[in-house]
Amino acid sequence: MHELSLASEVIKLAQYEADKNKARSVGEITIEVGNMCGVEAEPFQSALGLLSEGTILENAFLNIVRIKGKGICISCEHEFEMNQRMDTCPKCGSFPAEIRGGNEFRVVSLLIED
């Protein structure tokens, strides 16, 4: 369950930013989760729900934005949408593709209340 330690990183990060901005609470947190980043959104969301009690994120609304994976075929240079790392090029069937998108796993923004 690496999602648990990632969730605790998110809470630390939110607390740090909230303190810096003298925020009383966080109303919303927006997190981008790329298809190729190795984190499953559902267990991550579940872990954040479990760990957030008593923290700055206790009453925050979690807005998860999924980012689709994007790859470029190393043989024919065709750019295509990827759902997982093993996806082959839909045009020429080659593998592997160079991953150009979907590795995101970041806190995009916080809506704070002061």
Added chain:
Amino acid sequence: MCETCGCGNNDEFKIHDPHQTPGHSSDNAHEHDHGHVHNREHLHEHDHYGIHSHNHSHDEGHIHSHEHSHQKVINLNIDILSANNITAGMNRRFFEGRKVLCLNMVSSPGSGKTMILEKTINNLSTSRKVYVIEGDQQTILDAERIEKAGAPAIQINTGSGCHLDAQMVESAIKKLDIETNSILFIENVGNLVCPAMFDLGESKRVVVISVTEGEDKPLKYPYMFQTSHLCIINKSDLIPYVDFRTEEVIKHARSVNPGLEFLSVSAKSGEGMNLWYDWILKQS
């Protein structure tokens, strides 16, 4: 913060130095209060393992009024793994500064990492100083085996954690007084999934697979094989008794990581181990 061991909430790992009287042993029960299960309507509103997809749009969450004058959006765009990656970078610089070769050994449980390390310590410690950081969820059994083989070892117990992270390694290297030009092995928690995500600051990553495992493991766990530099195929002495085709596993692993190197060894019989020792010495 846990008052017994001083570890923080969610970072409930413990470090054991077998040379010192431990602050508390692994069987000294103390409980951490890590997250209550509570029903929450905000962070917790989905059926987490359900089959429905969560393709949220940016607008979906804006159920609160944003017109309130005391609300403010802070744009961050911060990578959630950045804290780990910064510490990993510092560890890496520490190793480079001391000319320490640090190898992060990853695999499924039971692939034979600890025995490989025992044999390696026997072979290399006459010429080079060898240290080991052991990662397991519980017990100091592996660190004891390593100490018996003749290398200083620090055991990290990750508790419920499924991987080592860079901060754990940083804490462990503060306890090991690492000499220059030495070799540090990190035996990660047996798990082919989570450790792939966490850079520890290692020089190279070595994935171990044994011939009693499936040939298709590199396809099932591509992240780990993609992020490794060397793949050791262990327990080669058992090949006559199992349906394992080395060339198949190499083919699958190369399909996810064309640059991956391979060594076939048996830590038990010693077969192929000289190639592994040569590989290590070539890296440093």
